[in-house]
Every structure is written in C-alpha cells, then in structure tokens.
Amino acid sequence: xxxxxxxxxxxxxxxxxxxxxxxxxxxxxxxxxxxxxxxxxxxxxxxxxxxxxxxxxxxxxxxxxxxxxxxxxxxxxxxxxxxxxxxxxxxxxxxxxxxxxxxxxxxxxxxxxxxxxxxxxxxxxxxxxxxxxxxxxxxxxxxxxxxxxxxxxxxxxxxxxxxxxxxxxxxxxxxxxxxxxxxxxxxxxxxxxxxxxxxxxxxxxxxxxxxxxxxxxxxxxxxxxxxxxxxxxxxxxxxxxxxxxxxxxxxxxxxxxxxxxxxxxxxxxxxxxxxxxxxxxxxxxxxxxxxxxxxxxxxx
Amino acid sequence: xxxxxxxxxxxxxxxxxxxxxxxxxxxxxxxxxxxxxxxxxxxxxxxxxxxxxxxxxxxxxxxxxxxxxxxxxxxxxxxxxxxxxxxxxxxxxxxxxxxxxxxxxxxxxxxxxxxxxxxxxxxxxxxxxxxxxxxxxxxxxxxxxxxxxxxxxxxxxxxxxxxxxxxxxxxxxxxxxxxxxxxxxxxxxxxxxxxxxxxxxxxxxxxxxxxxxxxxxxxxxxxxxxxxxxxxxxxxxxxxxxxxxxxxxxxxxxxxxxxxxxxxxxxxxxxxxxxxxxxxxxxxxxxxxxxxxxxxxxxx
Numbered sequence: 108x109x110x111x112x113x114x115x116x117x118x119x120x121x122x123x124x125x126x127x128x129x130x131x132x133x134x135x136x137x138x139x140x141x142x143x144x145x146x147x148x149x150x151x152x153x154x155x156x157x158x159x160x161x162x163x164x165x166x167x168x169x170x171x172x173x174x175x176x177x178x179x180x181x182x183x184x185x186x187x188x189x190x191x192x193x194x195x196x197x198x199x200x201x202x203x204x205x206x207x208x209x210x211x212x213x214x215x216x217x218x219x220x221x222x223x224x225x226x227x228x229x230x231x232x233x234x235x236x237x238x239x240x241x242x243x244x245x246x247x248x249x250x251x252x253x254x255x256x257x258x259x260x261x262x263x264x265x266x267x268x269x270x271x272x273x274x275x276x277x278x279x280x281x282x283x284x285x286x287x288x289x290x291x292x293x294x295x296x297x298x299x300x301x302x303x304x305x306x307x308x309x310x311x312x313x314x315x316x317x318x319x320x321x322x323x324x325x326x327x328x329x330x331x332x333x334x335x336x337x338x339x340x341x342x343x344x345x346x347x348x349x350x351x352x353x354x355x356x357x358x359x360x361x362x363x364x365x366x367x368x369x370x371x372x373x374x375x376x377x378x379x380x381x382x383x384x385x386x387x388x389x390x391x392x393x394x395x396x397x398x399x400x401x402x403x404x405x406x407x
Numbered sequence: 408x409x410x411x412x413x414x415x416x417x418x419x420x421x422x423x424x425x426x427x428x429x430x431x432x433x434x435x436x437x438x439x440x441x442x443x444x445x446x447x448x449x450x451x452x453x454x455x456x457x458x459x460x461x462x463x464x465x466x467x468x469x470x471x472x473x474x475x476x477x478x479x480x481x482x483x484x485x486x487x488x489x490x491x492x493x494x495x496x497x498x499x500x501x502x503x504x505x506x507x508x509x510x511x512x513x514x515x516x517x518x519x520x521x522x523x524x525x526x527x528x529x530x531x532x533x534x535x536x537x538x539x540x541x542x543x544x545x546x547x548x549x550x551x552x553x554x555x556x557x558x559x560x561x562x563x564x565x566x567x568x569x570x571x572x573x574x575x576x577x578x579x580x581x582x583x584x585x586x587x588x589x590x591x592x593x594x595x596x597x598x599x600x601x602x603x604x605x606x607x608x609x610x611x612x613x614x615x616x617x618x619x620x621x622x623x624x625x626x627x628x629x630x631x632x633x634x635x636x637x638x639x640x641x642x643x644x645x646x647x648x649x650x651x652x653x654x655x656x657x658x659x660x661x662x663x664x665x666x667x668x669x670x671x672x673x674x675x676x677x678x679x680x681x682x683x684x685x686x687x688x689x690x691x692x693x694x695x696x697x698x699x700x701x702x703x704x705x706x707x
Contacts (some may be wrong), residue, residue, distance in 0.1 A: 145588045149571035184436040200532060205524035223503035225574045228528065232500060233567045235535045240560035242552040252553045260540035267533045273447035274525045288445045 118397040125167045152222040152230035159213045165190045166269035174238045185245040186304040189238035196234035214347035223358020262300025269293025274390040286364040324389030325381035330402045332374040335360040418697040425467045452530035453520040459513045465490045468601040478609025485545040486604040489538035496534035514647035554607045562600025569593025576659035586664040595627030625681035628704045632674040635660040
C-alpha cells in the first residue's frame with residue numbers, strides 16, 4: 108500500500124495556522140482564569156499543562172470536521188476547547204505516580220512534579236466539568252447540546268476505561284484482543300468524539316456525522332499504533348517524553364502483541380480506512396486526509 | 408433562635424422512602440455496568456463506592472426540588488443519579504493518600520485501600536463524564552439540557568476549587584475568609600446545584616429556580632458547618648469516618664476559625680435563611696424545610 112503525499116506546503120501552512128488559531132483562542136480562554144485568591148495554585152496548575160503545547164491535533168480535528176460539514180470556527184470552538192481540556196486532563200492523570208509515573212511530558216516536568224500530586228489530581232478534576240460547561244455555553248442551537256455532551260462524555264468514559272485496562276494489562280501477558288480494546292478505548296474513542304463533536308456543532312446530517320465518526324475511529328487507531336511504534340523506535344529527545352517506557356513497564360502495545368512489521372502494516376490499513384470514510388466529502392476533506400497522513404508519518 | 412420541629416414521623420417516613428426509591432434506581436443503574444471484560448475492575452471500583460450508601464441527601468434534594476416545582480420523579484432522576492455520581496467521585500478522590508489520606512468512609516475501607524490508587528483515581532475520573540452523559544440522555548426537553556449541564560458543571564468545578572483551597576489551607580494559619588471560601592465552594596455549591604438541577608429538570612420559572620438556589624446555598628453552608636462541628640465533637644464510630652481528623656491535619660474549619668459556639672449559631676442562622684428562601688412555596692416545601700432541619704440536627 109502506498110500513501111499519497113498530501114503533506115505539501117499548503118497543508119503544512121494550513122495546519123500551522125489552524126494550530127495557531129486554536130492556541131490563540133485557548134490562551135485567551137486560560138488568561139481569564141483567576142490569578143489570585145485561595146485557588147490560584149489550582150488555576151496555575153491547570154494553565155501549566157494546558158499551555159504546554161502539543162500538536163493540538165484534537166481541537167484542529169473538531170474545527171475541521173465542523174468546516175467540512177459547513178460549520179464555522181465559532182460554532183466549533185467551544186467543543187474544540189472542551190476536547191483539549193479533556194485531553195490535558197488525561198495527560199495530567201496518566202502521568203501521576205500511581206498511574207504511568209512520568210516525570211516528563213512535552214519536554215517539560217509533568218504537572219505533579221511541579222505542583223504536587225494533590226493539585227495535579229485536582230487540576231485534572233477541574234478540567235473535566237469545565238469541558239462540559241464549555242459545551243453547554245455553546246453558541247449553537249440548544250437542541251445540538253445533548254448530542255455534543257453525549258459525544259464528549261462517551262469519548263471521555265471510553266478513554267478512562269482504556270486507561271484502566273492499560274494499567275491492569277501491565278500485570279498480564281501480552282494479549283492481542285486486550286491491545287485492541289485498549290487502543291480502541293484509550294485513543295480512538297476521543298478522536299472519534301472530536302469528529303462527531305465538530306459535525307454535531309455544525310448541525311451536520313446523520314450520514315455526515317457517521318462518516319466522520321468512522322474517519323476519527325480509524326485515524327485514532329492509526330495514531331495509537333504509530334505512537335507505540337515511535338515509543339519503541341524513537342529517542343526521548345525526539346519524543347519530548349520518556350522513550351522505551353512501554354516495554355520497560357510491560358505495556359500492552361501493538362508491536363509487542365503483533366510485531367513491528369505487522370504494526371506498521373496495520374497503521375497503514377487504518378489510515379486507508381480513514382481515507383475511505385471521507386469519500387463522500389470530495390476535495391472538501393483533503394485537509395482531514397492530510398491529518399491522517401500526518402498521523403502515520405510523524406516522527407514525534 | 409428556636410428550630411421548629413418538622414422531623415416528625417411523616418417526614419422521617421418520607422425521607423426513608425425517598426432514599427430507598429433513589430437507592431433502588433441507582434442500584435438498577437449500577438447493575439447495568441459490565442461485570443466482565445478488560446475494565447471489570449474499574450466498574451467494580453465504581454460500584455463499590457456508589458453502593459457504599461450514605462444519606463443520599465443530594466439526589467433526594469434534586470428530586471424534591473423538582474417536585475415542589477411540579478416536576479416528576481422521572482424528570483428528576485437522571486440529574487439525581489448524576490449528582491450522586493459527582494458526589495461519589497469527590498469522596499473517592501478526597502480520600503486519596505495525596506489528598507485527605509483517609510482509610511475509612513461510611514464505615515468501610517476507602518476505594519484506594521480496596522482497589523489501589525490508580526483504579527481509585529480512574530473510578531472518580533469515570534464518574535464525572537458519566538454524570539454528564541446521564542444529563543444529556545435526560546427525558547426532559549432538549550432546551551433544558553444546557554441549563555442542567557451548566558448547573559452540574561459549575562457546582563462540580565466549585566467543589567474542586569474548594570478542595571484545592573482546603574488542601575492549600577492545611578499549610579496556612581486559620582483564616583475566617585478562607586474558611587468561608589472553602590465551605591462555599593467545597594460543599595454549598597453542589598447542594599445549590601442539586602436544587603437548581605431539580606428545578607431546571609422540572610421546567611421551573613426563573614424565580615423558583617432562584618429561590619431554590621438560595622435554599623441550597625444556605626443549606627449547604629449549614630451542612631458543612633455542622634459537619635465541622637461533628638468532626639470535633641462526635642466519635643469515629645458514630646461518624647463512620649475518622650473523627651477529629653480536621654484538627655489533626657490543621658484543616659480550615661468553621662469552629663477553628665470562629666469557635667464552637669459561634670459555629671453553632673451560624674449553622675442555625677444559615678438554617679433560618681434556607682427556610683426563608685422557601686417562603687413562596689408554602690406547605691409544598693415542608694419536606695425541604697425538614698431536610699434543612701435534618702442537616703443541622705444530625706449526629707453523624
């Protein structure tokens with residue numbers, strides 16, 4: 108299988124701009140958090156991890172999914188902010204000593220290293236209801252809100268379920284079915300939710316929502332398999348987080364269960380399925396196709 | 408100030424029945440969680456704390472607030488379940504070693520003692536999006552959902568903010584303003600949210616929602632002050648959780664800041680303000696008045 112190159116200068120320019128637009132909106136949003144008062148340290152901990160950067164792939168996905176369905180940036184932004192809050196919550200809690208025990212994330216000390224475990228737990232705990240508050244204050248018609256809340260809630264629950272299976276899986280033998288369960292829940296579910304959120308915010312027709320849901324699910328699986336492969340093959344410096352960690356703690360990873368070659372092949376297969384899901388959108392969806400390509404070509 | 412006795416047999420019979428009705432619905436809801444599969448341990452941890460009992464004051468408050476506004480049990484139930492999920496999440500996380508480090512809750516070992524810290528964190532993390540999923544699947548008209556989500560999200564955020572201030576406050580001198588901030592956020596906000604949720608689910612008029620919001624806020628403050636007093640004066644056996652803990656870890660409590668006598672007086676004052684807020688509901692609200700009385704008369 109060959110992968111068509113869509114990552115041309117136009118795509119890269121768009122993606123950088125889309126990240127930047129989101130980052131600007133996110134920074135403005137975070138700037139409005141209280142900087143003094145009895146909970147100043149909590150808000151600082153929230154801001155620290157939210158401002159730590161990252162690819163912002165999830166919020167860009169929300170905004171682009173909305174656009175291909177005829178929606179605006181303004182309609183998609185609350186859901187995009189909400190998804191990044193949920194993603195950040197998951198990173199803060201996953202890094203805790205009781206969980207994956209990571210000291211480094213995006214090249215910086217993790218939240219609990221800087222703010223202590225109590226505040227790291229609470230920063231994550233604050234971000235989740237905040238995400239739902241953002242959805243409820245959405246400028247889209249009220250009848251779209253239940254769909255938005257359901258999509259984000261189910262994506263978040265699945266992610267937590269995946270993390271629980273991931274933690275339990277560290278103490279058991281490598282199991283192909285378990286790896287698939289973990290990847291589906293831990294990663295693919297939230298990327299799927301991103302696409303559904305964007306489409307729902309835009310008021311898309313059910314078949315558009317379904318097509319984008321499929322795209323997000325396959326994209327998510329491709330992403331997580333690629334992530335496992337990177338953990339095995341890339342350096343800590345390139346990753347901005349501890350490399351080789353998965354094998355060291357006996358994580359259930361795709362390469363551990365299926366081998367490196369089969370993992371790369373499956374990632375490409377999921378990529379193709381993601382591309383196929385977008386057929387009905389025509390060239391409108393080229394940027395999303397580029398995102399799928401970006402996901403399996405990335406080196407960090 | 409004297410407190411009228413509404414805690415007659417009729418009230419007690421009603422409250423026991425209301426708790427039982429909620430418990431039955433909650434148990435049925437929890438029974439539908441997966442009992443096998445890779446995340447079985449997570450769902451078991453969730454069920455363990457949800458089934459641990461407690462007074463169920465919050466969900467009963469939701470249901471009764473809905474009823475005084477002309478709403479039905481069915482309309483209020485999703486929000487009642489959601490609030491108890493949020494309350495349970497907060498107990499699980501508050502008990503963690505990095506937070507209040509409690510081994511005992513409602514007379515049973517705390518979640519992390521039984522399931523380990525990782526699963527206790529994740530059980531809490533699962534309950535929050537689950538609560539919002541319940542609200543979004545509400546049988547009430549879609550236009551009420553944004554209000555429900557906002558009320559629960561703001562109540563939950565405030566609670567987390569209060570817990571953060573509570574943790575930080577353990578390392579500073581007793582401060583009256585700080586105690587008031589902590590109690591307002593940590594406890595009163597969610598009880599206020601309960602009342603708003605019930606009223607909103609019932610489609611109540613704005614002045615009814617406001618009256619119940621005030622009732623919930625004063626009730627919450629009365630409750631937390633009484634709780635502080637109990638921690639100081641009752642036994643571990645009577646409480647079902649470690650007594651005298653607050654003073655031992657230098658918690659910012661009402662009695663520590665204001666003294667025991669002033670605390671009892673303030674609790675009664677908040678009780679009266681809660682009663683006053685219900686004036687426009689007439690005898691319809693007698694059960695709610697009884698709840699306020701129950702809160703300041705309780706011994707555990």
